[in-house]
Amino acid sequence: MALIMKKHHNYLAIFEKTEKNSLYHPMMDVLTSSKYKAILTADAPIYQETLRDFWANTNIEEQNNVAFSITSKVGGESVAITPTTISTTFGVNDLVGKTSFPKNEIQTELTERGYDGQLNKATMFKANFPPPMKFLFHTLLICLSNKTTSFNEIPLKIQSLGYAFLTNTDFNYSQALFADLVANLKNIKKGKTAAFFMFPILLSY
Numbered sequence: 001m002a003l004i005m006k007k008h009h010n011y012l013a014i015f016e017k018t019e020k021n022s023l024y025h026p027m028m029d030v031l032t033s034s035k036y037k038a039i040l041t042a043d044a045p046i047y048q049e050t051l052r053d054f055w056a057n058t059n060i061e062e063q064n065n066v067a068f069s070i071t072s073k074v075g076g077e078s079v080a081i082t083p084t085t086i087s088t089t090f091g092v093n094d095l096v097g098k099t100s101f102p103k104n105e106i107q108t109e110l111t112e113r114g115y116d117g118q119l120n121k122a123t124m125f126k127a128n129f130p131p132p133m134k135f136l137f138h139t140l141l142i143c144l145s146n147k148t149t150s151f152n153e154i155p156l157k158i159q160s161l162g163y164a165f166l167t168n169t170d171f172n173y174s175q176a177l178f179a180d181l182v183a184n185l186k187n188i189k190k191g192k193t194a195a196f197f198m199f200p201i202l203l204s205y
Contacts, residue, residue: 013040013139027132031139034165036173038090040143050074058185067182081181087174097170103156106163113166124154136162144177 015028031037053074061069070081087095107119110133117128126137140158141151154162157176164171 012043013037013143015041023131024135027135030165031136034168035092035094036161036165038092039173040139042090054079055185055188058188060182060185067178070178070181070185081178083172083175083178086177090174092174094170094172094174097164097172099172099175101160101163101169101171106156106159109163109166110159122156124159126152126154136165140165144173 013031015032017025017028031040054072057074058070058072060067061071068082072079083095087093103122107115110124110129111119113133114130115124115128115133117125126134126141129137137154137158138151140161141154144161145151145155145158157180160171161173161176163169164173
């Protein structure tokens with residue numbers, strides 16, 4: 001039986017410059033010059049059967065109650081996802097990067113970039129940015145967010161990634177992606193409605 005493609009799950013960033021989108025060209029340059037471009041533009045085939053197969057057979061490998069690997073079997077073949085495999089597969093070489101940034105540093109940078117909104121909460125809102133910054137965070141939310149909130153809401157993890165793009169600072173995003181996968185798997189195993197099939201592009205390489 002032929003595999004059936006899974007459509008409209010992951011979205012790829014598009015950086016084609018035209019006269020009509022010239023306002024966003026500088027931000028496109030920021031995104032395309034980053035080593036994280038590979039994750040934004042990776043176009044792997046995603047199949048419904050193999051995706052279900054992966055999640056149906058997953059286990060979390062832990063040491064001292066800290067997850068270090070997600071293992072599974074797809075078509076009888078053993079597979080594993082770790083922060084290292086994510087970093088290596090996409091060539092981002094980010095494992096020595098920071099796992100977080102001081103909140104005030106992020107807020108200062110984003111305020112200087114035009115954010116006009118309250119800063120008393122962790123979440124920022126895309127609508128409060130000028131158009132080029134909206135483009136940046138729209139791209140990150142659509143392509144890399146775990147999609148648990150509105151696409152107008154920018155959680156701290158995506159703020160941190162945006163900060164890394166804008167300041168050319170190393171951010172250990174491979175670890176962040178892995179942590180999201182682990183959290184999702186735990187929700188699936190507990191039968192929580194918050195569980196969802198996230199980041200299938202990572203399972204397809």
